[in-house]
């Protein structure tokens with residue numbers, strides 16, 4: 001059973017105390033932006049991936065807390081003895097802060113543009129992107145590749161399409177080579193543009209690979225392929241799985257480290 005207390009004043013007070021500490025809620029004078037964040041009376045989001053709201057009851061919490069997650073989800077913490085209605089009211093009073101936080105999170109997640117002089121990795125080697133005006137239009141060259149581009153401002157979409165095409169050739173061929181070496185059967189390979197994983201392997205034996213693997217040093221790329229191939233034998237990350245990986249790729253720990261430290265730079 002839920003006990004609803006008149007929390008209105010109390011939460012305001014707590015909010016002020018919190019704002020003094022963190023400075024998160026400083027700009028109270030800022031008007032609530034229209035359009036970006038809209039809630040109905042029931043606090044259901046107005047739609048769109050970035051508009052989700054999640055209410056979490058936390059027994060140990062002593063105040064209402066708003067937090068915007070990296071994916072844009074607004075998390076509203078309801079403290080012990082607090083109510084959902086009060087949480088909704090709290091959220092409504094701070095929509096401008098929520099909108100600002102969401103904008104900040106979105107900015108941080110936005111991919112960096114590529115243009116003339118940008119250095120990207122290709123098979124582990126740095127390659128400078130060079131733009132050339134040709135009779136047929138603008139082209140971006142990197143390594144021994146050349147791709148038509150629409151604008152000099154940001155050639156990343158076209159270059160990434162080209163990397164994806166390259167990945168289709170190289171990664172698929174290499175995966176089948178490694179599968180043959182380890183006597184494994186792959187039912188299907190797809191090249192994808194995943195944001196949060198390098199590869200996956202389904203129970204049916206279908207392997208999906210991130211096109212960015214073509215940008216990595218070949219040894220790191222091989223590790224990811226071997227990792228997915230070993231999932232054909234072990235559909236988990238248990239001890240037996242890692243023993244198989246180590247047998248096939250003794251340097252896998254260094255590769256894991258590369259992925260953690262340098263892998264994010266590919267996004």
Ligand SMILES: [Zn+2]
Nearest residue numbers: 227231236237
């Ligand atoms: Zn795995």
